[in-house]
Amino acid sequence: xxxxxxxxxxxxxxxxxxxxxxxxxxxxxxxxxxxxxxxxxxxxxxxxxxxxxxxxxxxxxxxxxxxxxxxxxxxxxxxxxxxxxxxxxxxxxxxxxxxxxxxxxxxxxxx
Numbered sequence: 001x002x003x004x005x006x007x008x009x010x011x012x013x014x015x016x017x018x019x020x021x022x023x024x025x026x027x028x029x030x031x032x033x034x035x036x037x038x039x040x041x042x043x044x045x046x047x048x049x050x051x052x053x054x055x056x057x058x059x060x061x062x063x064x065x066x067x068x069x070x071x072x073x074x075x076x077x078x079x080x081x082x083x084x085x086x087x088x089x090x091x092x093x094x095x096x097x098x099x100x101x102x103x104x105x106x107x108x109x110x111x
């Protein structure tokens with residue numbers, strides 16, 4: 001029998017998702033589409049802490065009630081403009097860390 005390993009799924013719900021019941025995969029957001037699970041509980045908790053830190057921090061707004069955050073996508077710089085209402089909708093309000101045990105993949109056919 002193959003050795004079992006644990007996988008940890010971290011999902012979070014933001015204020016804007018409460019009405020629809022939608023949950024977001026934390027690792028996919030932080031590391032990209034192909035990344036879904038963490039290998040340890042410690043890594044899962046660290047990822048959750050980073051995610052909550054991004055969305056639940058206190059922001060500073062200008063005299064017009066706006067804030068500008070510069071980010072990049074590849075080699076392109078992007079300015080994101082937000083306000084308190086939008087920031088409050090994006091705050092993390094709930095989260096879950098789920099665990100399961102799985103076996104490694106077994107190759108059943110090769111061409």
